[in-house]
Amino acid sequence: MKTVEVPLDDRSYPINIGSGILDDGSMIQRHIPGNKVLIVTNETIAPLYLERCYAALRQGDSRLQIEHVVLPDGEQYKSLDVLQKVWDKALEARLDRNATFVALGGGVIGDMTGFAAAAYQRGVHFIQVPTTVMAMVDSSVGGKTGVNHPLGKNMIGAFYQPRVVQIDVETLSTLPKRELASGLSEIVKYGLIRDPQLFAWLEQNMDKLLARDAAAMTYAIERSCVNKSEVVSADEREGGVRATLNLGHTFGHAMESSQGYGVWLHGEAVAAGMVMAADMSLRLGWIEEDILHRTIALLEMAELPTKPPQGMTVADFKGFMAVDKKVLDGKLRLILLKGPLGNCDVTGDFDPAVLEQTLEAFCH
Amino acid sequence: MKTVEVPLDDRSYPINIGSGILDDGSMIQRHIPGNKVLIVTNETIAPLYLERCYAALRQGDSRLQIEHVVLPDGEQYKSLDVLQKVWDKALEARLDRNATFVALGGGVIGDMTGFAAAAYQRGVHFIQVPTTVMAMVDSSVGGKTGVNHPLGKNMIGAFYQPRVVQIDVETLSTLPKRELASGLSEIVKYGLIRDPQLFAWLEQNMDKLLARDAAAMTYAIERSCVNKSEVVSADEREGGVRATLNLGHTFGHAMESSQGYGVWLHGEAVAAGMVMAADMSLRLGWIEEDILHRTIALLEMAELPTKPPQGMTVADFKGFMAVDKKVLDGKLRLILLKGPLGNCDVTGDFDPAVLEQTLEAFCH
Missing domain, CATH: 1.20.1090.10 (Dehydroquinate synthase-like - alpha domain)
Structure with a gap:
């Protein structure tokens, strides 16, 4: 396993890169400060990796309250309308300011979840588990988050840093x-x-x-x-x-x-x-x-x-x-x-x- | 006129408080870095102060490109749906990352404009011209911005600081x-x-x-x-x-x-x-x-x-x-x-x- 440290003062974070590390619960759990987690994923990734993500978060009897929301898959759904589903779910589940949002998916999921975390109650914790090469090498580094607008790409968003990026290269086996x-x-x-x-x-x-x-x-x-x-x-x-x-x-x-x-x-x-x-x-x-x-x-x-x-x-x-x-x-x-x-x-x-x-x- | 400095390192800003200072164009203009301005106001305030705000921003042949958007008045319109109108207008007017959003109105306008500025292209400049006591003593200080959600107040938002707050106490003459x-x-x-x-x-x-x-x-x-x-x-x-x-x-x-x-x-x-x-x-x-x-x-x-x-x-x-x-x-x-x-x-x-x-x- 390799770790790349992104040094940004008090918002520094590690990017872990390796085979099978999606299953290493403790490596992810140590970056979750509260006891509530919302996994945001899409219809393609949910059947493949959602259960493993739950298992990792529950490992060692973690007692985390884990919720999830499944968005439609595709750049055309990177909109404010679809993003609202994340906030709806978070509020229905009564997630508080110490909650952690986990992005499980590609760049679209990473960007949307990051912005959802940045704006939910003016900022909750955020973790990325990218499952595409694009998300691993681009969206997961640098804190750019957001959604598209009919008049332009990524026009609504925030600069917001994750607490950790967990890159399991094995997840690329299912990538088209x-x-x-x-x-x-x-x-x-x-x-x-x-x-x-x-x-x-x-x-x-x-x-x-x-x-x-x-x-x-x-x-x-x-x-x-x-x-x-x-x-x-x-x-x-x-x-x-x-x-x-x-x-x-x-x-x-x-x-x-x-x-x-x-x-x-x-x-x-x-x-x-x-x-x-x-x-x-x-x-x-x-x-x-x-x-x-x-x-x-x-x-x-x-x-x-x-x-x-x-x-x-x-x-x-x-x-x-x-x-x-x-x-x-x-x-x-x-x-x-x-x-x-x-x-x-x-x-x-x-x-x-x-x-x-x-x-x-x-x-x- | 009194000035209160809000010291926040590189995001520090002054609050100017006085009679008639809405008409002092140079005091506002010096806080506008680019050449594009979007005034966000509501149906109640627009007929009272929008023209004066334009005049102040144009004072001294400033050559600013000034746009405005008028939102419905009231806490019930402090929603993501209504907020979208601000982004729609900004994109239609092709406002870029160096634009400045001016909040002309009460706390709802201040909170919404601040969040609109925080998220537009991941952050543009922001100025507040509060016209209610509430906005003057509360919303204009501290950078809390956002909108309501059916399940909770101010649930979606950002911490985002203005570049200046211009408080003209004369505007309170029209306040119910x-x-x-x-x-x-x-x-x-x-x-x-x-x-x-x-x-x-x-x-x-x-x-x-x-x-x-x-x-x-x-x-x-x-x-x-x-x-x-x-x-x-x-x-x-x-x-x-x-x-x-x-x-x-x-x-x-x-x-x-x-x-x-x-x-x-x-x-x-x-x-x-x-x-x-x-x-x-x-x-x-x-x-x-x-x-x-x-x-x-x-x-x-x-x-x-x-x-x-x-x-x-x-x-x-x-x-x-x-x-x-x-x-x-x-x-x-x-x-x-x-x-x-x-x-x-x-x-x-x-x-x-x-x-x-x-x-x-x-x-x-």
Whole structure:
């Protein structure tokens, strides 16, 4: 088992990564201060892991009062309406301010449960048990929580830290292949923005990850969590360097928004978005052509898309990019690659004509 | 003009209190970092003060993009459904992460706007322009924001601090008498829990406050803000002493819940709740009888209720008190008076039979 510590002063927490650690009750229970727990999960994960989660929480006759709520599965249910079910359940079960909410599921469950915990009675405790690669390497680190709004993704939410993240890589055995690849997209991202060694390792080991090899998966998740943790610790509220974690996301969010949430997976949109960011970086003369080619090749190994959805227009991109959270006072900032592999910049200081060229090259 | 500084490290902010200061644009504008503002107000306040608020924000050719949203007026609209209108408007107007939400109105508007700001894009700037005594002396200090849930008051929310609170006592000229008295109830509370000089001053000057005398009002609001600010600075997240600010609130919330929100005003319920807390304190032998009598007399001067609503039963109280936020892991804690005037205690360490006696004495 590996542990990555996320150092955030009094809100620091450990990420435990290993095989079978979902069943280690004491490792989870020590992070539950009160005696009431609400497990939030979805219809797909509940039949697979809810019982094991209960068993772990009850281990050693813990006497915890454990409740659960099962939400529908999918990005399209990441809404305030569905979130209300969590608060309804918590209030019906009379959970108090010392309760702990446990997110058992993927990124959507993690984001929703985190925001539910942040806002329930103005903040209760929160634990994450992610069951997708995406949730393990992205949503579980950094405290970003929230729900979507019809006019934009993750528009309503909070920065809220869990007390522990318990990552059992065995739970990935039940993950559909497309979702696996979607998570790998974010791992590629860490390579691109700051970890060229990880990028090179991925080029050599992508097949092992696709085969869900536990050791390879543990390594890739650990490296991703370390990378994200380093960035988040330096910039918890996203004033500066944290924005680099959004490489490909501005383009990607536009793709997700234009299709309606849930058609493409988040990591799929980010994959195509990263290629667009790399393309733009190349056109600006900020990177060598080689980086663009290696990025496309690596994403193709994972069978991830490297172009936006068919039919998406330049106007679609522009419309959705204007409401992106990275728009500060009307000026569009993008995360672009700059320099050797593993370097990038968050900047609004580029020739808008080059953005136009990239959009035109990828849209038909 | 008086200014009370609320010291909270990097989230410290000033409360300005004076006559006519709603029109001082520069005093407000200096706390707006971006160039986009959303004024949140209600149907009662909009015709009275919205135009003046716009004028102040535009003063000196500020070039701010100013939007507004008008919510229905009343505690019964302090819901997540109504709150959504704020987020809808913000997204339709494409407000970004550097936007500022201005709460123009009473406590409901302040609480809702604060939570809307806390959760919009995970946190935008927030300014309060309170127009009721209650909002001036209670909601505007301490960062408690949120909305009600059918199963409990203020159950969904956040701790979120404004950048400035601009209190124009002239706006109280349009405040209905019942609402004025409701706010005075909270001022009496500061006297009871920690400021015996203020309590004695109120006994001498209640008539001036009821006549909305600007100087008396400025003094009472300033003293209240200083009291609350001292308590909140010592205990921002309500681990300990901050709970004393809830004197009368556990009983009061039960009254509000049992009737449905909006029938009794918050301060009215708190007034009756404080009398019940004083009664219980006397039965426990923790205070002299004199304190109970002076409390009732002072509240009666303001024509505030000193008993719960007719028809409310002991069972009603017990049912609603069990979901109160002050219930920690199943143990009911109350704020009770203890010692000379101006002293109190937050405790679960009392004979439950005495609570029963108080409930029975006040219910029929």
